[in-house]
Amino acid sequence: MSKTVETEMQELQKRFPAALDYLTEIFLLHREFGQVTNSKLAQALRVSKPAVTQAVSRLKKHKLAEQDLYGTIRLTPTGRIYASTVLKRHYLIEHLLIQKLDYPWHKSDEEAQRLQGAISEEFTQHLYEAFDHPQTCPHGNPFPGSDREKELVTAPRLADAPENSPLKLIRITEIGEAVDGLLEFCHRHNLHPGRIILVIKKEENTIYTGCCDNQEIPIPMEIARHLCYALE
Numbered sequence: 001m002s003k004t005v006e007t008e009m010q011e012l013q014k015r016f017p018a019a020l021d022y023l024t025e026i027f028l029l030h031r032e033f034g035q036v037t038n039s040k041l042a043q044a045l046r047v048s049k050p051a052v053t054q055a056v057s058r059l060k061k062h063k064l065a066e067q068d069l070y071g072t073i074r075l076t077p078t079g080r081i082y083a084s085t086v087l088k089r090h091y092l093i094e095h096l097l098i099q100k101l102d103y104p105w106h107k108s109d110e111e112a113q114r115l116q117g118a119i120s121e122e123f124t125q126h127l128y129e130a131f132d133h134p135q136t137c138p139h140g141n142p143f144p145g146s147d148r149e150k151e152l153v154t155a156p157r158l159a160d161a162p163e164n165s166p167l168k169l170i171r172i173t174e175i176g177e178a179v180d181g182l183l184e185f186c187h188r189h190n191l192h193p194g195r196i197i198l199v200i201k202k203e204e205n206t207i208y209t210g211c212c213d214n215q216e217i218p219i220p221m222e223i224a225r226h227l228c229y230a231l232e
Contacts, residue, residue: 006121009082012062013117020086020117021045022055023064026075027083027144028174031153036073044178084144085124090116091137092127098138099131105138106187109177139183140171140193140228155228159207159221161199166232169195176226186227189217196232 012019025044029036042052056073059065064079075083093112097103103111128134135146142149152171161167170193176182186192190211197209200216207224209217219227 005081005085009085012064012082016058016062018055019059019062019064020082022059023075023079023083024086024090026065026073027080027087030074031149032173032175037071038073041073044175085121086116087144088128089119089124091134091141091143092124092131093119094137094139095131095134096127104187105192106183108138109183136171136193138193139177140169141174141177152228155230157225158199158209158219158227158229159224161207161229163199163201165198167197167199167229168232169193169197169227170230171228173226173228176223179222179226182223182226185220185223189215189219191217191219191227197229 009020022041022045025041026036029040029044033040038049038052038056041056042049045052056065056067059079060067063076064082065073065075067073090109090112093115094108097108097111098105134143135148136142136152140152142152155170158167158169169191172183172186172191172193191197195211197211197217200208200210202208205221207219207221209219211217
C-alpha cells in the first residue's frame with residue numbers, strides 16, 4: 001500500500017471514525033452472501049437503519065461505496081483496498097495476540113477490532129512476514145485475495161454435515177464471530193480449526209458431535225450454522 005493510501009485512510013478515520021468498520025463489514029457480508037443491503041448491514045453492525053443510510057451516503061460521497069436502485073451496496077475499488085487492508089491488519093493482530101502474547105483465542109477478535117486502525121503498513125508487513133505469510137486468521141477466515149479464500153468461504157456448514165463421517169473444522173465465519181458467546185463456546189469445547197469431529201445425531205435445535213477423546217459435544221444449531229468443515 002502506498003504512503004498516499006495509508007495517509008488517506010488516516011484522514012478518513014479522523015473525519016469519519018466509523019468508515020473503516022462499515023467498509024470491512026460490507027466487504028465481509030458481500031464475500032459471505034454475495035450482496036449487501038441496508039438491513040443486513042444494520043443487523044451486522046447492530047445499529048439502526050437510519051444510521052446505515054447516513055453512513056452509506058457518506059461513503060458514497062467519499063467514492064468508497066455505491067448503491068443501486070434496488071438497495072444493493074457495493075464497494076468501489078478504493079473501498080475494497082481500504083477494507084482489505086483493515087482486515088489484513090485485524091487478522092495479523094489476532095495472530096500476534098494469540099501466538100506471541102498468549103492472549104485468549106476467543107477474545108482476540110474483539111481486541112483486534114480496537115487495534116486494527118492504529119498500526120502502520122510497515123508494521124503490518126513486518127507481522128505478515130514474521131508469521132510466514134498466513135492465509136487465514138486464527139479462526140480460519142481467509143485473508144482477502146489468499147489462495148484459499150474461495151475454498152473457505154464456500155465450505156459447507158456443520159449444521160448440514162452428514163452423520164458418521166469424520167469432519168475437520170476449518171473455519172468459524174466472521175458473522176459467527178460476532179454472535180454473542182459463540183467464540184467462547186467454541187474455545188471451551190476446543191472447537192478450533194483443525195479439530196476432527198464426528199456428527200453422531202441431529203435434532204431440531206442441536207447437533208451432537210463426538211471427538212477423538214470420546215467427548216460428546218451438543219452444539220446448538222445456531223452455532224453449527226457458523227462452523228465450516230471439510231471431509232476427512
